[in-house]
Amino acid sequence: MRPLIHIKNPMTQDELKKQVARSAIEYIKNVPVIGVGTGSTVNFFIEMLADYTSSIDAAISSSIDTTRRLESVGIKVLDLNEVNNVEVYIDGADEVDPKKKLIKGGGGALTREKIIAGASDKFVCIVDSSKTVDVLGGFPLPIEVIPMSRKFVAGEMKKMGGQSVWRENFISDNGCEIIDIHNLYIRDPMEMERVINNIPGVVTVGLFALRDADVVLIGDGDKVITR
Numbered sequence: 001m002r003p004l005i006h007i008k009n010p011m012t013q014d015e016l017k018k019q020v021a022r023s024a025i026e027y028i029k030n031v032p033v034i035g036v037g038t039g040s041t042v043n044f045f046i047e048m049l050a051d052y053t054s055s056i057d058a059a060i061s062s063s064i065d066t067t068r069r070l071e072s073v074g075i076k077v078l079d080l081n082e083v084n085n086v087e088v089y090i091d092g093a094d095e096v097d098p099k100k101k102l103i104k105g106g107g108g109a110l111t112r113e114k115i116i117a118g119a120s121d122k123f124v125c126i127v128d129s130s131k132t133v134d135v136l137g138g139f140p141l142p143i144e145v146i147p148m149s150r151k152f153v154a155g156e157m158k159k160m161g162g163q164s165v166w167r168e169n170f171i172s173d174n175g176c177e178i179i180d181i182h183n184l185y186i187r188d189p190m191e192m193e194r195v196i197n198n199i200p201g202v203v204t205v206g207l208f209a210l211r212d213a214d215v216v217l218i219g220d221g222d223k224v225i226t227r
Contacts, residue, residue, distance in 0.1 A: 014044075016128035016219035021045035023217050023224045024090050025052070027124045032057040033083050035116040037091025038066045038109040041126050045090055049073055060086055062116055063109040064173050080119060089120035093208070093216075094139040096125065096132050100213045100227055101189040105142030105206030108172050114204050118211050125213035129220040136189055140165065140180035142206035147177050149201020156199050157181050160192075176203050 011019070021044040028034045029052075036042060036059045046066070049056065050073040058076040060083065061067040067077045080086070091113055095103040102125060104110050117123045141162070145153045154164035162181035170178060186192055189209035196205040216227040 011219075011222065013128055013130065017041040017126075018044045020126045020128060020217050020219035020224055021048060023219075024124055024126050027088050027122070027215070028052070028056070028090065030055065031087045033060065033078070033086060035060045035086045035089030035091075035120050036062065036066055036070060037089070037113050037116070038063040038107050039092040041092040041128065042066070042090065043069060045126065046070060046073060046075075049075055058083075060089075060116055060119075062091065062112040063107070065107075066109075080116065086116060086120040087122065089116050089123045091117070091123070091125060093125050093127050093131055093213075094206075095136050096127055096213070096216055096218075096227075097134065097136050097189070098227075100125070100216050101136060102208035102213060103136050103139050103141055103186075103206055104208055105144070105178070105204075106139070108142070108144075108167070108170060108178055110142055110206045111144050111172065111174055111176075111204040114208065114211070117208060122214045123211070125216045127216065127218055129218055129225075132218060136186040136207070137184040140182045141184055141186070142167075143179050143181060143196065144172055144174070144176050144203040144205075145179060146201045146203060150177055150179060153199055153201050154179055157196075160184070160195075174203065 193207040
């Protein structure tokens, strides 16, 4: 008789997200004011913060939804203008390349996320392994725009080879609209971010390349990989 082979069940995507969210806790210990992003992986992180309310004075939130979640676990939320420094910012991403450049904004909070990332000393990005890519662009690139500029910005992106899809019935927390750009192959994310930033009407592009992640934690199988 052949011996029984026990095959370990692979972790579900939610289990990977919880795993990597748990690893991020190490980065906010003894940090009085933290920045917190938006998204499904970050939501698991927020749930875990309920055990650390005594050591966290306050958080800076990237969205109305995140603010509600933070307050529900007992974390005070401050406006960025009320603090002098954000030591650590924890957020997810829709895509991460090997150089820690990111696409973010699938949840529509890209502008506030980019502001907090820029104001933070350390940006820790938490993702599961499905978000890692060799070249950015498989995930549609979000661009938040002033409403009157939507078609104009879409036309400019067409010149760059992208196909724009208006995110209908969605208004950002800033009162703006979002277009998602498909069919881009982003070999130079820093240069593309600069070019899109200069299109009139663009509020924020979801490329986080000029200010990328300092640390990327990747839930992969039964381990967390650190970049």
